[in-house]
Amino acid sequence: MSSLSLTLSGAARQAAEHQVPGLLDHEFASRLAAKDHTLWGVDAEEEASKRLGWVALFEDSRALLPKITALREELAAEGVTRVVLAGMGGSSLAPEVICATAGVELTVLDSTDPQHVAAVVGADIEKTVLVVSSKSGSTVETDSQRRIVQQAMTEAGIDALNRTVIVTDPGSPLAESSAEAGVRAIFEADPTVGGRYSALTAFGLVPSGLAGADLESLLDDAEETLTILAEDDADNPGLRLGAAIGGTAPLRNKLVLVDVGSPLIGLGAWIEQLIAESTGKNGTGLLPVIVADGEPELHRDDDDALITQIIDVEVEDGASVDNDDADLVVSSHGVRTGGSLGAQFILWEVATVVAGALLGINPFDQPDVESAKTAARGLLDAPAPEAGDAVTDGALSIRTLGGGALTEANPTDLSQALQALVKSVPEDGYLAVTAYLDRTTETQLEAIRAQLSSLAGRPVTFGWGPRFLHSTGQFHKGGPHVGAFLQLTASSSTDVQVPDRPFTLAKLIAAQAEGDAQVLAGHDMPVLQVHLNDRTAGLSQVIETVDAL
Structure with a gap:
């Protein structure tokens, strides 16, 4: 029950x-259950008409379960017990919650940090099945992760296509190229369900089921609840x-x-x-x-x-x-x-x-997510020149962008910069910490969020980049422009070339960070960029500086 x-x-x-x-x-409730696409106004009708499959997905979702179970058993018989999921945003967050709650192991690869990605591909590759989840396959992070993991499999003497499972929309470029290549399995999701509403579709179920989560109970509970919510x-x-x-x-x-x-x-x-x-x-x-x-x-x-x-x-x-x-x-x-x-x-x-x-908004689109992607692509194609206004402080380099008290302060060290950033937060605003680092091994950094919130007297969010770009990144740019931003990036002793692409992960994550900062600054919001020239020493310096404040 x-x-x-x-x-x-x-x-x-x-x-x-x-x-x-x-x-x-x-x-509203019964019309939603009937997939009435007019509930959000004329401007949203076209998008809503293509995005309401999540209110009636249970029959199709249950039909996937035998195929998922059979594939899991086949893989286990071959000694393949580690599931690595390459996906961003809605394609990875639901499976992560499902598996963590069920107590089963799922390795989520939703980062372009070379240190993090190198660690994932360097562990138990012989036991790994790669699940690639993307509605179109064009997401640069997911495509890069797929290429890197498949190359690691090939170098280990493993048939990479036989270890690759695809979750995508019917007829997508990814579906077509994967079928032609001959991957192990392709699961087609309902194209009328947007990514962040896809928890109970193939995007949420396939990686979770392959990892061993109980999907029948999940679907039963959701369907029973929906009958209440449709009244x-x-x-x-x-x-x-x-x-x-x-x-x-x-x-x-x-x-x-x-x-x-x-x-x-x-x-x-x-x-x-x-x-x-x-x-x-x-x-x-x-x-x-x-x-x-x-x-x-x-x-x-x-x-x-x-x-x-x-x-x-x-x-x-x-x-x-x-x-x-x-x-x-x-x-x-x-x-x-x-x-x-x-x-x-x-x-x-x-x-x-x-x-x-x-x-009074359309809850199914994400217009401002694309702005940071566009800026990042531009930097990959034509890298920006080295910034001339960076200030060195110990193991860190500091830059300020955007408007307000932060840029006017001309800080010469991190302590001054953070104090100026906090002062630049509007009375009705917030501070966002965006860390383009390794979210699995550098979690000690998360402690600064509460400290900065106490200092600023305002809410402070913490997001790991580029993962947050598919989440709070939309609010940062599309919501009220009352944010102030602390962006953390780092040099890495490890870099990973993206196969058949003219860039490495270090170049990609740097472009994503800089592209996001440029878009935020273009909205006249203050951005403090802190780059860790020495990753270990820089991380300690950031934490110690915030502690001292």
């Missing part, structure tokens, strides 16, 4: 009480959550996410991408801010923050719970939700499109 719990308080509850009656008048009922938790996050007045657009004992490992990162990329556009949107348990106290009095707790809960009848228990939420304005993973996937997907309707 699926479990689902939802508690709203303060502004969140007021928003639901105010907005849900209008949603009921418009029969035009005042207690519909999808309508209530969507109204709570998208309907506060004035809008509380910093969604502070905190895990308080949930068994759903990493769900916050999946929610972050779903909401930021779906809503952050047209100068509005919701910015998820993932924080540690206890830290929401920093934001309980922020009038633009909505505290959202993800909890461990078992509700026997699978119904929604909504009450005024003040002890349940650390803030007087908040959301508390829990339940099975399948239930949470569907709940947040429905809530996101409800919020999109209330915000």
